[in-house]
Amino acid sequence: MIKVYFLGTGGGMPSKNRRLPAFLMKREGFSALFDCGEGTQYTFTEYGLSSVSLDLIGITHMHGDHVLGLIGLIESMGMLDRKKPLNIMGPKRLKEFLYASFEMSHFRPKFELRFIDEYKGNGIRVKKFETCHTVTSQGYILEEEEKVNLDIDRLKAIGVNDWNVLRKIKGGEDVTYEGRILHHEDYIIKRSGSKVVYTGDTRPCENTVNASKDAALLIHDSTFLDEPSALTYGHSNVSEAATIAQQSNVNLLALTHISARYPEPEPLIQAAKKIFPRVTLPNDLSFINVE
Numbered sequence: 001m002i003k004v005y006f007l008g009t010g011g012g013m014p015s016k017n018r019r020l021p022a023f024l025m026k027r028e029g030f031s032a033l034f035d036c037g038e039g040t041q042y043t044f045t046e047y048g049l050s051s052v053s054l055d056l057i058g059i060t061h062m063h064g065d066h067v068l069g070l071i072g073l074i075e076s077m078g079m080l081d082r083k084k085p086l087n088i089m090g091p092k093r094l095k096e097f098l099y100a101s102f103e104m105s106h107f108r109p110k111f112e113l114r115f116i117d118e119y120k121g122n123g124i125r126v127k128k129f130e131t132c133h134t135v136t137s138q139g140y141i142l143e144e145e146e147k148v149n150l151d152i153d154r155l156k157a158i159g160v161n162d163w164n165v166l167r168k169i170k171g172g173e174d175v176t177y178e179g180r181i182l183h184h185e186d187y188i189i190k191r192s193g194s195k196v197v198y199t200g201d202t203r204p205c206e207n208t209v210n211a212s213k214d215a216a217l218l219i220h221d222s223t224f225l226d227e228p229s230a231l232t233y234g235h236s237n238v239s240e241a242a243t244i245a246q247q248s249n250v251n252l253l254a255l256t257h258i259s260a261r262y263p264e265p266e267p268l269i270q271a272a273k274k275i276f277p278r279v280t281l282p283n284d285l286s287f288i289n290v291e
Ligand SMILES: [Zn+2]
Pocket: 011, 012, 063, 065, 066, 201, 257
C-alpha cells in the first residue's frame, strides 16, 4: 500500500486554503517527496511527519512555487544530523541551483546528495516523464514492484506445507517434493503493484496518458475551471485533466494545483465529473491510501 499525503494543493502562491505544491508518498521502509513549495518543512513539522528520513525528493520544474522550499528542508536535514544519502531527481539546473544557494548561505551538507535519473529500491521504482509546461518539466511515476504470492489453495490441495519448500517456490525455484517436481510458476500468483502518477504543472499531454495507463491514482494539474489562460500559462483546466484520466483509464483522479480564485471545490469537481466520474479534490494534509 502506498500512502499519499497532499501537503500542498495550491499553485502559484499560497492562499488561506491551500499551500504550495508538495506531495509525500510513503510505503513500508520508503518515503519520497514530490515538489517542495515554500514552507513545506513547516507542514511536515506541524503535522508530525518526518522529513529527515526521506529517501527521495523529486522536483518537477524550476518554478519557485515547486522548488523554493527545498533549500530550507535540506539545511534542516543537516541540522538534524542526517547521515544517509539523499536521492534527488529533477530538471538539469536543480543541482546548480542547490549548490549556489548552499554556497551563498554558508551550508555544506554532511550527507551525500545523489542526483539520479531513476530510483529503484525498497520494492519501489520511480521514473520520470516529460510533461508540457512553459519551461522544461517532468512528471513522476511511482510504481510498486510486482507482488508474488503463493497459491496456497493449490499447494494445500497437494499437501505441501513445508515452509522451506514454500520459501523456495516463492523465491522462484523449482522444487522436488516427495518424488515429484513442483514448477514454481504453477504455484505462485503474480499481481502488478500499484502505480501513482504526479504531473506537476502541465497542459494536457500525450506523455501523461502513456505514463498513467491503468494507474491507481493520477494527480494532475487542474489550475483552472475553464479559462483560456490555461493555455498561455501552460496549465490544465479541470475538464482537460478529466479527459486525460479517462484516456489513461486510471482508477482515481486527484485534482491539484488549484488556483486561489476558487475557494469552493464543488464547481471544479462537478466539471470534472461530467467527463470522468472517479475524481477527488483533496484538501491540504488529507491523504489517500492506494492499494
Ligand atoms: Zn506551479
